[in-house]
Structures are given as structure tokens and as C-alpha cells.
Amino acid sequence: MGNHGIALVVVKPAEAKPAEAKKGFVLRPSRWVVERTFAWLGRFRRLARDYERLTETRAGWHGVAAGVLLLQRLTDLVSESS
Numbered sequence: 001m002g003n004h005g006i007a008l009v010v011v012k013p014a015e016a017k018p019a020e021a022k023k024g025f026v027l028r029p030s031r032w033v034v035e036r037t038f039a040w041l042g043r044f045r046r047l048a049r050d051y052e053r054l055t056e057t058r059a060g061w062h063g064v065a066a067g068v069l070l071l072q073r074l075t076d077l078v079s080e081s082s
Contacts, residue, residue, distance in 0.1 A: 041065055 041047055044065045052058040 040069055044068075 041062070044061075046061050047058075047065055050058070052061070
């Protein structure tokens with residue numbers, strides 16, 4: 001490799017500190033937001049079961065469900081402000 005202007009360098013990783021995850025289960029402060037969103041999406045029958053053959057179709061239905069949830073939220077906000 002030296003003939004082609006390439007130098008081989010072996011880098012040894014530094015001593016790694018033990019990961020925080022080894023301390024046990026850590027509950028993240030915003031975990032409830034994710035869990036709530038999964039619960040909302042789980043209410044859509046089409047998403048609760050795997051009916052689709054193509055992953056693109058399933059992803060499309062996730063987009064439709066997210067759009068429905070967004071519209072519901074927006075209409076709730078508009079009706080509250082009126």
C-alpha cells in the first residue's frame with residue numbers, strides 16, 4: 001500500500017465508560033407522547049392488522065391515519081377557540 005501513497009493506520013478505541021443503559025431501565029420524559037401516538041394509530045383497524053401485501057401500501061395507510069388524526073386535532077382546536 002505504501003507504493004500507492006496509502007498509509008495503513010490502526011486506531012485503537014479509547015477505554016469506553018460503561019453505558020448508562022447498564023444502570024437499568026430509564027424512563028424517558030417524553031415517552032408518553034410516543035405511547036399515546038401508537039395508541040391513536042392502533043385505533044385504525046387497517047393498521048391494527050396486517051392486510052397489505054406491499055410495504056408502500058402500509059406506509060400510505062399510516063400517512064392517511066396520521067392525516068385523519070391531524071385533522072381531528074385541528075378541528076378540535078378551531079371549535080375550542082370559537
